[in-house]
Amino acid sequence: MEEKVVSRFSKSDLKFLFDKKAIITNYPGSANNWAEGYFSHGSKYKEKILESIVSCAEGCDNLHGFVLLYSMGGGTGSGLGSYILEQLEDFFPNIDRFVACVYSTGSEDVITAPYNMMLATQHLIEYATCVFPFENRALQEITTRKNIACESKFSSISSPFEDMNSIVVNLLLNITSGSRFTGQMNFDVNAIKTNMVPFPKMHFLSSSFSPIGINDWPTVSSNSTREKNFLKACSKDNQMMTFNPLDVGQAVISGMLLGRGDYTLTDMRKYIKILQKKTPFLDWSDKCVKMGLCDVPPVGHAFSMLSLFNSSSVINLFDCMSSKFQTLLNKKAHTHHYTSIEGFDFDFFYECQNTVADIREMYEEIKIPDTSTIPRLQPNINYEYKKFEIE
């Protein structure tokens, strides 16, 4: 929303990418308050936002889906982002909504972030088709460890997050490459949800790719450099969240590999066998590895690998966020800023807590071998939420 931030783009070398009619700003932002972003900006800008989205959608020959990008810790991204996500479901119910969102874990720069992240996560659970969560501390670790080469020619839009954001952008470029280029076994983004989300709402995907930084760039393409690159793409070091989706003790319910450039079908078959041996898949999910091959590698590379996993390890993210949320809510600290916004009810705090606790439970229960006895893992059953009591 912030004019100052948006004008960095409209004045930069990248200005040709943006349709001026589709830029909506306001002064000021949402003061790190989800309720402000969702209720105040949401209701004020609803018409303008929808008008702009509909006009972009009408300009498409073949609308594949929406990609939403926002941070979860502040007020605008989390609040207005949640609002737009909900509106998209309403206006375009059959068009997929992919959300790449940054969790402020590790950067304690917004005190109310736990509230904002929990309220926004509730909306991700209910309205997103697939979520690609990024943790800022994971992005920070990667940029410290690896030498990330940013496009310096766009330095007019530089920010302290430039290197971290370039990782996010490259991941998205990999995810959408199947929709943009040809390939022997290509798939478009819509195939991700069918293959990766076995039960409704369990759509939080761990993602990683390789090469990421200059240190990772292989010079020649050979069987061994390609295999090393595949192993890096599945390693803990390259994950967009701080935990390893393939750790022993986790349950992996689906996986996906997308090889670009020089990768061959023989390579991919071999890697899937390696994965099936090493990965804590469940009895029924060890055949659930989707593979894809896209002809076109990222610029400057001969090959690259993207890996996605739907793993119970995402529980770590929910736990980390919930415990900070609980600490603040126990004292009802800062809650008056939310309840003073028209439309916000104190019960929304409990509701988001229940929704997150429920999805956490689903990821816990998935580890039980016979899921047919677990009602919430059956489609179309509305699970009754229990109300959490606080002192």
Ligand SMILES: Nc1nc2c(ncn2[C@@H]2O[C@H](COP(=O)(O)OP(=O)(O)OP(=O)(O)O)[C@@H](O)[C@H]2O)c(=O)[nH]1
């Ligand atoms: N990775 C990454 N994190 C960011 C970036 N900008 C902000 N953050 C983090 O996101 C959190 C929220 O900050 P903002 O994105 O400024 O929040 P906002 O959505 O603009 O909302 P308001 O400022 O409250 O209007 C903070 O924890 C920041 O550290 C970015 O460009 N990249």
Ligand SMILES: [Mg+2]
């Ligand atoms: Mg801001």
